[in-house]
Amino acid sequence: MNTNLLQPFEYDALGALRSRIAMAAMTRGFCGPNHTATSLMAEYYGKRADNGVGLILTEGTIIHTTGDGYNNVPHIETDQQAKSWGPVVSRVHESGGKIICQLWHCGRISHSDYTGGVPPLSSSDVAAEGINRQNGRPFGRPKAMAQEDFAVVTDQFVRAARNAIEADFDGVQLHFGHGYLVDQFFDNRINRRADCYGGSVGNRCRFAVEILEQVIAAIGAPKVMVRISPSREMGGAIYEWQDLEEMLKYLLSAFDRLGLRMLDISCANSDYYSTAGRLVRVARQVWPYFLIGGASLSVEQAEDEVRSGFLDMVTWGRALIANPDLPIRFKNREPLIQFDRDMLGYLS
Numbered sequence: 001m002n003t004n005l006l007q008p009f010e011y012d013a014l015g016a017l018r019s020r021i022a023m024a025a026m027t028r029g030f031c032g033p034n035h036t037a038t039s040l041m042a043e044y045y046g047k048r049a050d051n052g053v054g055l056i057l058t059e060g061t062i063i064h065t066t067g068d069g070y071n072n073v074p075h076i077e078t079d080q081q082a083k084s085w086g087p088v089v090s091r092v093h094e095s096g097g098k099i100i101c102q103l104w105h106c107g108r109i110s111h112s113d114y115t116g117g118v119p120p121l122s123s124s125d126v127a128a129e130g131i132n133r134q135n136g137r138p139f140g141r142p143k144a145m146a147q148e149d150f151a152v153v154t155d156q157f158v159r160a161a162r163n164a165i166e167a168d169f170d171g172v173q174l175h176f177g178h179g180y181l182v183d184q185f186f187d188n189r190i191n192r193r194a195d196c197y198g199g200s201v202g203n204r205c206r207f208a209v210e211i212l213e214q215v216i217a218a219i220g221a222p223k224v225m226v227r228i229s230p231s232r233e234m235g236g237a238i239y240e241w242q243d244l245e246e247m248l249k250y251l252l253s254a255f256d257r258l259g260l261r262m263l264d265i266s267c268a269n270s271d272y273y274s275t276a277g278r279l280v281r282v283a284r285q286v287w288p289y290f291l292i293g294g295a296s297l298s299v300e301q302a303e304d305e306v307r308s309g310f311l312d313m314v315t316w317g318r319a320l321i322a323n324p325d326l327p328i329r330f331k332n333r334e335p336l337i338q339f340d341r342d343m344l345g346y347l348s
């Protein structure tokens with residue numbers, strides 16, 4: 001098997017990929033009016049595809065206004081929003097790249113300023129600690145989802161997924177990580193439910209499995225990827241799911257049964273090897289399918305992960321903001337431009 005990071009390869013569901021380098025989902029906050037995608041965004045992603053990034057995961061894209069929590073992030077709820085993504089997708093396709101839309105519901109990491117005035121939803125009515133840097137106000141007290149809310153949110157995921165496929169995306173990535181809505185069910189520090197969505201491992205996984213089942217029924221399993229973050233840094237400390245290995249194996253076998261074949265194990269901005277990288281090795285015992293991950297790995301580390309069969313593609317985030325030509329720099333073993341937070345102030 002060809003395991004070179006920089007060589008093209010084929011993956012059944014996605015077709016020909018130009019390299020094993022993937023761009024991780026990164027919120028940028030530069031949407032157009034009515035939360036649409038813009039030509040600047042098309043150029044930003046297109047440039048990375050021109051330079052040999054094999055797969056692009058878009059910035060988190062909100063499935064419904066009530067799931068928003070950030071300033072100026074794109075949505076994929078209305079027809080206008082869905083259509084606005086068309087030129088972004090075609091720009092990437094024209095360069096021979098593939099692009100998957102990350103579908104996002106923030107849950108309690110929000111405030112009614114962002115949700116159209118309604119309280120954000122979560123597993124329980126426990127507000128996130130601290131101040132929301134988006135509006136400088138405390139996070140809102142969320143509403144614990146009532147029985148009827150589950151079908152509503154699941155339908156919002158389904159509609160957004162259908163819209164993404166209409167816009168010709170190569171697939172969708174369901175964002176089940178990083179402390180957002182679905183992760184608020186995995187996390188038993190937050191999930192205080194006494195019904196079938198809380199408590200046991202199976203109950204905490206139930207909402208994720210229900211959403212996945214419906215999205216797969218709507219757009220087909222080959223078009224779906226899931227992102228989870230069972231171990232990651234949060235506010236300076238490592239947070240891991242309780243019953244970590246049992247829960248990971250339970251969830252992956254449920255995903256397998258539903259036909260999911262693409263998975264992204266993230267640790268957000270943590271050290272890869274002590275968090276996601278460790279769990280990639282656990283996941284491999286039950287997940288022989290397409291698996292991506294990474295966090296600021298060096299080219300040598302990434303090649304090792306691929307050669308050893310742990311990852312099929314390696315994701316980079318900040319390095320791809322700072323270096324739109326990252327694959328070329330890797331190929332030539334050139335130094336990278338260091339990421340700087342000031343770079344978040346513009347899109348280029």
Ligand SMILES: Cc1cc2nc3c(=O)[nH]c(=O)nc-3n(C[C@H](O)[C@H](O)[C@H](O)COP(=O)(O)O)c2cc1C
Nearest residue numbers: 024025026027059060266268269295296316317318
């Ligand atoms: C500016 C910025 C925005 C991010 N936004 C998202 C997001 O929308 N969705 C997501 O799943 N992860 C998001 N992340 C996390 C990245 O996908 C990635 O996991 C993280 O940056 C670690 O990779 P890196 O060390 O290569 O940057 C974001 C990271 C950064 C730096």
